[in-house]
Amino acid sequence: MIQLNTFLIISAIVFSTGIFTILYKKNVIGILMGVELILNSVNLNFISFAKYSDAQINGQMIAIFIMILAAAEAAIALAIILNIYRDRAMVDVTLIDEMKN
Amino acid sequence: MNNLESLQFFIPELFLTAGLLVTIIVELLLKKEQKVFTAYLAATVLLITIFFLIRQYAIEPAALFGGMVVIDPMAVFFKILTAVSTLIIVFFSIPSFRVKAEYYVLLLATTLGMMLMAQVNDLLMIILAMELVGLVSYVLAGYRRSDPKSGEASLKYILFGAASTGIMAFGFSYIYGLTGQTNLFEIQQALQSTQHNPVILFVAFVLIIAGLGYKIAMVPFHFWLPDVYEGAPTPVTAFFSVGPKAAGMAVLIRFIISIVAGVSADGQTFTANAPIHAQELLAVLAVLTMTLGNLSALQQKNIKRMMAYSSIAHAGYMLMALAVFTSQSVEAVMFYLVVYMFMNFGAFWVIHRMTPHLGSEEITAYTGLGYRAPLVAVAMGVFMFSLTGLPPLAGFIGKFYLFAAVIKAEWYILAVLGVLNSVVSLYYYAYVTKVMFLNRGDDESAVSISSYDTALLLVFLIPTLVLGVYWVPVISWATQSLHFFLG
Numbered sequence: 001m002i003q004l005n006t007f008l009i010i011s012a013i014v015f016s017t018g019i020f021t022i023l024y025k026k027n028v029i030g031i032l033m034g035v036e037l038i039l040n041s042v043n044l045n046f047i048s049f050a051k052y053s054d055a056q057i058n059g060q061m062i063a064i065f066i067m068i069l070a071a072a073e074a075a076i077a078l079a080i081i082l083n084i085y086r087d088r089a090m091v092d093v094t095l096i097d098e099m100k101n
Numbered sequence: 102m103n104n105l106e107s108l109q110f111f112i113p114e115l116f117l118t119a120g121l122l123v124t125i126i127v128e129l130l131l132k133k134e135q136k137v138f139t140a141y142l143a144a145t146v147l148l149i150t151i152f153f154l155i156r157q158y159a160i161e162p163a164a165l166f167g168g169m170v171v172i173d174p175m176a177v178f179f180k181i182l183t184a185v186s187t188l189i190i191v192f193f194s195i196p197s198f199r200v201k202a203e204y205y206v207l208l209l210a211t212t213l214g215m216m217l218m219a220q221v222n223d224l225l226m227i228i229l230a231m232e233l234v235g236l237v238s239y240v241l242a243g244y245r246r247s248d249p250k251s252g253e254a255s256l257k258y259i260l261f262g263a264a265s266t267g268i269m270a271f272g273f274s275y276i277y278g279l280t281g282q283t284n285l286f287e288i289q290q291a292l293q294s295t296q297h298n299p300v301i302l303f304v305a306f307v308l309i310i311a312g313l314g315y316k317i318a319m320v321p322f323h324f325w326l327p328d329v330y331e332g333a334p335t336p337v338t339a340f341f342s343v344g345p346k347a348a349g350m351a352v353l354i355r356f357i358i359s360i361v362a363g364v365s366a367d368g369q370t371f372t373a374n375a376p377i378h379a380q381e382l383l384a385v386l387a388v389l390t391m392t393l394g395n396l397s398a399l400q401q402k403n404i405k406r407m408m409a410y411s412s413i414a415h416a417g418y419m420l421m422a423l424a425v426f427t428s429q430s431v432e433a434v435m436f437y438l439v440v441y442m443f444m445n446f447g448a449f450w451v452i453h454r455m456t457p458h459l460g461s462e463e464i465t466a467y468t469g470l471g472y473r474a475p476l477v478a479v480a481m482g483v484f485m486f487s488l489t490g491l492p493p494l495a496g497f498i499g500k501f502y503l504f505a506a507v508i509k510a511e512w513y514i515l516a517v518l519g520v521l522n523s524v525v526s527l528y529y530y531a532y533v534t535k536v537m538f539l540n541r542g543d544d545e546s547a548v549s550i551s552s553y554d555t556a557l558l559l560v561f562l563i564p565t566l567v568l569g570v571y572w573v574p575v576i577s578w579a580t581q582s583l584h585f586f587l588g
Contacts (some may be wrong), residue, residue: 008278015271022264031260038267045274049281058283059274062225066270069232073266076239077259083243084252093260096253099406100327 007048014041028081028091032074039070104318107165111171113153113180114216118353120146128202138490139202143209147188150212154181162586164222168284171222171586175245178435178582179219179351186344186442187212192557193450194336208340211237215348221355222586224273224283228266231316232351234345235262241340243335254332261315261325269312275305275347276360285359286436286588292374293363303377306361310382313356316349319418320390327397330332335456338405339449344444350419350438354431360424368585371426383424384515391417391522399530404452404464407529408445411488414526421519422503425510425560428583433451433502437580440487440499440568447561448484450554451477458548469542477550478537479561483528487565490523502576 014037021034043063052060085091108115124146128139154177162173170176187208198204215235221227239262243255277283279301280291283367293303315322330338358364361379362371373379394414401407419437422430452462455477459466471478487496507516550558568575 005402011274018267022260028256028260032263032385035260035263035267037176038264038271042267042270042274045271046277049278053278053281056281057475058225059277062228062277062283064228065225069228069266073232073259073263076236077263080239080243080255080259082251084256087249087252090323093256096256098250098253099331 004048004052007044011041011044011048014038026092026094028077028084028093031093032077032081034071036074037064042066059082102163102165102167104166108198110157110160110163110165113150113157113184114213116153117146117150117209117213117216120150121206121213124206125203128206131199131202136202137195137199139457140191140198140207143205144188144191144208147184147191147212151181151184151188154184158581160409162584164286164586164588168286169223169226170217170220172220173586174582174584175351175354175431175435176220176586178579179347180216181345182347182435182438182442183215183219184212186347186446187277187313187340188445189442189446190336190340190344191562193339193446193453196553197334197336197453201244204241207237207241211241211340211344215344218348221349221352222285222359224277224285225283226290227352227356228273229271230430231269231312231349231518232266234316234348235266238341238345241337242329244337245334248332248334251334252332252333254329257325257332258329261322265312265315265322269309272305272308275301275308279305285355289359289363289374289588292360297375299375299377302375306377306379307382307500309356309360310386313349313353314386317346317353317420318390318413319386319420320393320413320417322392323390325412326413327406327409330412331403331406331462334447335405335453338409339446339453341447342408342449343438346416347438347442348410350423351436352424354434357426358431359588364585364587366587368428368583368587371428373426380424380426383420384512387417387420387424387517388515389417390414390420391519395522395525395529398526401529402464403462404467404533405462407464407533408448408452411526411529412445414522415445415488417498417522418503418519420505421515424515425507425512427506427510429509430503430506432576432579432583433499433506435582436502436572436576437499439575439579440495440565443561443564443568444484444487444494444496447480447558447565448488450557450561451481451484453549454554455548464536467533468536468540469545470548471538472541472545474548474550476555477548477558479559481537482534483565485533487569489530491527493569495565495572498569 018034018037046059046063217230239259245251318326391414398410487494490496490500
């Protein structure tokens with residue numbers, strides 16, 4: 001039987017990778033992938049806590065809702081990115097800085 | 102309470118949802134020149150929703166839908182506040198969004214999300230309600246598709262928003278892991294009855310504060326705000342500056358009174374559930390928020406950007422009061438949000454209507470406005486001094502209650518830092534007034550304003566003036582609403 005700690009360590013690694021991706025990537029799609037990693041680490045946490053505590057389904061329920069949210073967020077984000085791409089033909093966040101003074 | 106029984110206490114939200122769907126259908130049936138009617142329809146829906154909400158004050162505090170949401174006077178207060186702010190924004194937007202009917206549908210959807218945020222009682226509901234507000238806000242920020250600034254604003258908003266929601270949810274997962282519960286009050290009981298590892302609790306607390314702090318623009322999660330405020334269409338900026346912020350404050354208050362601290366039965370004393378120094382952390386963040394907001398606002402040349410930093414500073418003042426964890430501070434924040442709504446909307450209304458005449462959003466473009474449009478300039482001056490917190494304007498009373506709450510809790514250093522910040526803010530607010538009245542510009546032609554513009558200006562100006570001398574009804578409304586559902 002796999003211990004709870006294994007899942008927690010994996011999810012912590014996935015979470016850190018996600019944060020690192022967000023901070024490091026210049027491409028907007030890359031940043032979005034980092035966000036997906038964070039949300040998946042959240043799901044993993046919720047599901048493993050639900051499995052290893054006293055049969056509460058709350059955690060699994062939250063995980064399902066977060067999947068839906070992630071899909072909705074990706075849909076809106078891609079629409080926004082497409083809009084930007086039409087304007088500038090690139091999606092590099094370091095170059096999208098029209099409003100810096 | 103089970104789901105069917107709960108429905109009777111959920112009438113405003115159900116009505117708003119129905120109204121939202123009807124607005125979408127009606128929009129399809131209208132010809133292009135008639136589309137402005139969807140705005141009036143949305144306003145009617147909001148008015149009826151507010152009417153239903155006022156009747157909810159009679160309801161005894163209870164948990165609905167198996168504990169997913171609660172209904173208590175504090176929730177009703179924030180629901181009314183957010184619905185009123187959206188109603189004002191509908192009228193705010195009519196001159197600029199005449200043919201874009203789905204805009205009003207998006208506003209109604211955000212209002213639904215904000216009303217849910219005001220009454221969350223479960224980790225799942227916090228995530229869902231905040232995302233409902235967030236997802237619609239991202240679209241609203243990028244509403245002018247032809248304007249590259251608008252697209253950039255929505256891109257920055259969604260990237261920061263999605264990341265901070267994820268971080269917050271990660272914090273929630275640890276809370277769930279520690280307590281095995283998702284209901285806020287069951288979490289509270291679990292935290293009070295057993296000792297948990299304070300380090301993990303502190304980490305979870307910091308992660309959650311990242312998500313909530315992003316919503317209310319707390320330093321260091323404020324990076325999105327100046328760009329979003331500058332890039333988004335001005336009515337949308339005004340909308341973001343009050344409604345979602347008030348809803349974020351509501352979630353923060355719920356979070357404080359349930360997970361971070363426990364409230365005594367009379368609602369007066371707050372005791373921390375775990376020794377994680379939440380108050381000290383919030384106080385430090387509050388000072389950072391207002392200082393950074395004010396110091397950055399000093400350097401701004403664009404008036405919308407200046408207002409963005411000023412709104413960060415105001416979030417700092419409210420956070421300062423919340424950090425002391427007393428019922429008086431919650432009441433002060435509630436009162437301040439009402440006052441802030443009028444003065445901030447007023448300032449944005451002036452910016453919104455004057456930009457086409459002045460041709461620019463630079464502060465220097467306002468040079469000599471006092472001679473070109475006296476009423477507008479005087480009103481702008483009033484809003485600016487009210488935002489600074491000078492008597493006898495509404496902003497002074499609002500700030501007075503905030504500082505009174507902090508001083509009564511004997512956090513003197515925090516109060517002194519807050520007052521110093523207010524002094525700094527006087528410079529950039531007064532600067533706007535100075536260029537309007539003391540300087541004369543090249544163009545001295547009178548700016549004509551329509552009667553609609555004047556009427557809406559008075560809607561903001563009169564409360565800003567009146568609440569400065571007669572604020573008793575609003576503060577007693579806040580006091581009455583200071584009644585939480587406590588599990």
